[in-house]
Amino acid sequence: MTTKNLAIATLLYSPDYLPGTFTLGHQLNKLLKEADKEQQISTCLLITKPLFQNVLSDFAREMLSSLYKEIIQIEPLSDNDSIIESNNENLTLLKRPELSFALVKTRLWELTQFDQVLYLDSDTLPLNVDFLNLFSELSEQTKYQLGASPDIGWPDMFNSGMMMLVPDSETAVALQKFVIDEVSIDGADQGILNQFFNEYCRNPKEDSITDSSQREWIKLSFLYNVTTPNHGYQCPPAMKHFGPQIKLIHFIGKNKPWRGGFRNHYSSRWMDTYEEFQGEHDVTNRLSTIRLSDDERASEPQQEIQAEHQEYEKPVESVDQNIKLENYVQEECVEPSTISQKERTQEDNEESAVSFRNSESQSNNTEIQPEEPPVFIPLDFKEWLTTFINKEKDEKDEKEQAVRMPEYNDGANSEMQSVDEEDSLEISEEIQQKEESREEEEEEEEEEEEEEELQDLKEDEELETIEEEQSVEEPESSTTKEEDISDTSCVEVPPAEIVEEKKVISVQQANPEDIETSDVAPTQSEPEIKSQNQNQMPNFKFDWEQSDYLSHVERSFPDNIFEYSVE
Ligand SMILES: O=c1ccn([C@@H]2O[C@H](COP(=O)(O)OP(=O)(O)O[C@H]3O[C@H](CO)[C@@H](O)[C@H](O)[C@H]3O)[C@@H](O)[C@H]2O)c(=O)[nH]1
Numbered sequence: 001m002t003t004k005n006l007a008i009a010t011l012l013y014s015p016d017y018l019p020g021t022f023t024l025g026h027q028l029n030k031l032l033k034e035a036d037k038e039q040q041i042s043t044c045l046l047i048t049k050p051l052f053q054n055v056l057s058d059f060a061r062e063m064l065s066s067l068y069k070e071i072i073q074i075e076p077l078s079d080n081d082s083i084i085e086s087n088n089e090n091l092t093l094l095k096r097p098e099l100s101f102a103l104v105k106t107r108l109w110e111l112t113q114f115d116q117v118l119y120l121d122s123d124t125l126p127l128n129v130d131f132l133n134l135f136s137e138l139s140e141q142t143k144y145q146l147g148a149s150p151d152i153g154w155p156d157m158f159n160s161g162m163m164m165l166v167p168d169s170e171t172a173v174a175l176q177k178f179v180i181d182e183v184s185i186d187g188a189d190q191g192i193l194n195q196f197f198n199e200y201c202r203n204p205k206e207d208s209i210t211d212s213s214q215r216e217w218i219k220l221s222f223l224y225n226v227t228t229p230n231h232g233y234q235c236p237p238a239m240k241h242f243g244p245q246i247k248l249i250h251f252i253g254k255n256k257p258w259r260g261g262f263r264n265h266y267s268s269r270w271m272d273t274y275e276e277f278q279g280e281h282d283v284t285n286r287l288s289t290i291r292l293s294d295d296e297r298a299s300e301p302q303q304e305i306q307a308e309h310q311e312y313e314k315p316v317e318s319v320d321q322n323i324k325l326e327n328y329v330q331e332e333c334v335e336p337s338t339i340s341q342k343e344r345t346q347e348d349n350e351e352s353a354v355s356f357r358n359s360e361s362q363s364n365n366t367e368i369q370p371e372e373p374p375v376f377i378p379l380d381f382k383e384w385l386t387t388f389i390n391k392e393k394d395e396k397d398e399k400e401q402a403v404r405m406p407e408y409n410d411g412a413n414s415e416m417q418s419v420d421e422e423d424s425l426e427i428s429e430e431i432q433q434k435e436e437s438r439e440e441e442e443e444e445e446e447e448e449e450e451e452e453e454l455q456d457l458k459e460d461e462e463l464e465t466i467e468e469e470q471s472v473e474e475p476e477s478s479t480t481k482e483e484d485i486s487d488t489s490c491v492e493v494p495p496a497e498i499v500e501e502k503k504v505i506s507v508q509q510a511n512p513e514d515i516e517t518s519d520v521a522p523t524q525s526e527p528e529i530k531s532q533n534q535n536q537m538p539n540f541k542f543d544w545e546q547s548d549y550l551s552h553v554e555r556s557f558p559d560n561i562f563e564y565s566v567e
């Protein structure tokens, strides 16, 4: 009997998913060791070439290389731009423009050095060794088959965040041709892969593939890819029943556990694993170069960093024990439609900023400072900026760093390029002027919005008891009272940032003067405004996002991350 070459693979094409990629790699190694399958099953990371070579720091590259046995650098698909263009309409419905590039998952079929591959999104977390049973369950899998669990959004389709596949060059070619010829249902990989492998999604008339009838989706148990959040009406009792059998959890949607936008039993488990990874890989020492602005230094986040350091010195345990599975079943499964988004974010921020780790100090702190929720800092952001992103080029010229990208999706060059310095400065001034006048407009708008929100809040309170009975699709939709709730069952109400003009900004070293000004300017530091800013999560772009593919990737960060200076 010949032994099969098996692999578990994941994908990374932008640095903001690094925390997921690190945590997954760490967890995979831990579980493979526990199952004594380190030698039998390889791990590999598919990473885009420009990201690996030009964007990531040496430290990040080394870290990834130590976590994954193979680092496979991939190129965008040929015709990437036209593919993105043709899928734009459907992707807009999904409201996840950053996923346009996820079609590159079709390159998984090129990994013919392996006989079978288990693909996992970077936002997945295997919970125990049982997920490895997939290899024995599908030991007879053929190249025509794809193993995956149903998607909760449309259960006749599979979710493409966990897939068992048999790499095959012919399939890879056919699939990549299919991507060019067809429009994906969701504008990204999940749609197209379903259209290719899943008979429910095939269009016999338009289907130009010769042997498409042989292709087959093998429906796997949902326990192998339990997606969260899940607001399905069956979720609470099902979670109670099936919860202990879950093998892998998948944090779908825009809010990822490392972004801190939501919190439940599983995001806490993810956070514990992330901390465990950091503790074991000495990431905290790298973080010590972070310098906060004077104002912030005296306040909570700095203490939080110190607390983090102390935390890593002792063995990591599951510290966030106050969020238990039962709580998840009772509170998190059901959409808390009675809480307005604003209140929700405020709550989340208070919880997150106080500390994910220190549950004791959490209650104290929220009691002490109920009026002033501390600034929420996405932990990972500090790492991207200080540790994981190659900042060398930028540091040469501070002015250059202040250059703002001319237009969203502008300058779509096929190669990663650095902006010409002089041009950049001219553009910078021009953009700065535009930005200033837009900021003024935005301030006025914000004031109006504030008034509206106050009104909304009152109405939300009145509606509270009625809404408790109703199931609403997504948190974002719960505040938009103008929308007909019945319409939201399928189509999510656009969050503020989608409607808003796209903001384009480059990451720059925080200018101490700016920080002072912004500290003085009360309009920006009002807790209410901060909370509002976080709700809106505008889309920022980094200087290095000038390559062709990265120009399509939208960013969502809270405004206040730019208040931190970095040495
Ligand atoms: O900016 C990004 C976005 C995605 N990814 C990678 O691509 C994967 C897919 O993106 P993700 O945010 O995980 O998508 P989901 O929220 O899980 O959305 C669903 O829809 C996507 C588009 O069809 C599918 O790729 C997912 O598997 C499916 O679960 C991630 O896990 C990463 O591995 C990046 O590296 N950078």
Ligand SMILES: [Mn+2]
Pocket (backbone or CB within 6 Å): 121, 122, 123, 124, 161, 250, 251, 252, 253
């Ligand atoms: Mn995912």
